[in-house]
Amino acid sequence: MSHKITTHWKGGLTFESDNPSGKSVIMDTDIEGQNERxxxxxxxxxxxxLAGCSGLDVISTLDKMKEEIDDFKIEVSGELTDxxxxxxxxxxxxxHFYGSDLNKKKCERAVNLSVDKYCGVMEMFRRFxxxxxxxIYHIATKR
Known part of the structure; x- marks a missing residue:
């Protein structure tokens, strides 16, 4: 399978890139003297x-396991070379998993399957x- 995108210059340092999904995204960067992005x-x-790819894996795996969670988020931080x-x-x-009755084993299994087997973006990142x-589990207390 191959993907093809087109990225079109919109003026200044702004670009619009399409996606095989039919959606598009605007990209730019910090410009000295310009506050607006x-x-x-x-x-x-x-x-x-990376977060989106792995998150899709985790949620679809938890769905297959019939495991319900209240909320879920992924925070990713990266250090750039100098x-x-x-x-x-x-x-x-x-x-980050949120819920009052989290099955930690299932959550961990879902993450590990994504990290070790399914997430192609994770595999790409491993190359460099x-x-x-x-x-991290956030256990809500039942009232």
Whole structure:
């Protein structure tokens, strides 16, 4: 399977990129003397892609396991190299699960399946970055 996208310059340092889904995204960067941003940073979008890819895996796995959670979020932080071309040399992925009756074994299994087997973006990141993952449980008390 191959994907093809088209990225179109919109003036200044702003670009619009399409996606095989039919949706598009605006990208730009910090510009000295300009406070307004119109889009997302291309490098940070890579971190979002990692979280999105892994999150899709985790939620679909939990659905198959019939495991219900109240909420879920992924925080990803990346450290860039000092020299150009700057790239992420280390990445930390924090998986946050929320609920009053979380099955930690199932949550951990879902994360591990994503990290070790299913997430292609995670595999791409492994080619150039050290990746650390953490699972954090937020247990809500029942009233």
């Amino acid at each position: 119109f889009g997302l940073s291309p490098k940070a979008m890579m971190l979002s892609s 020299e150009h071309p700057k790239y992420y040399h280390s990445v930390v992925v924090d998986y 970055a050290e990746i650390k993952t953490n699972i």
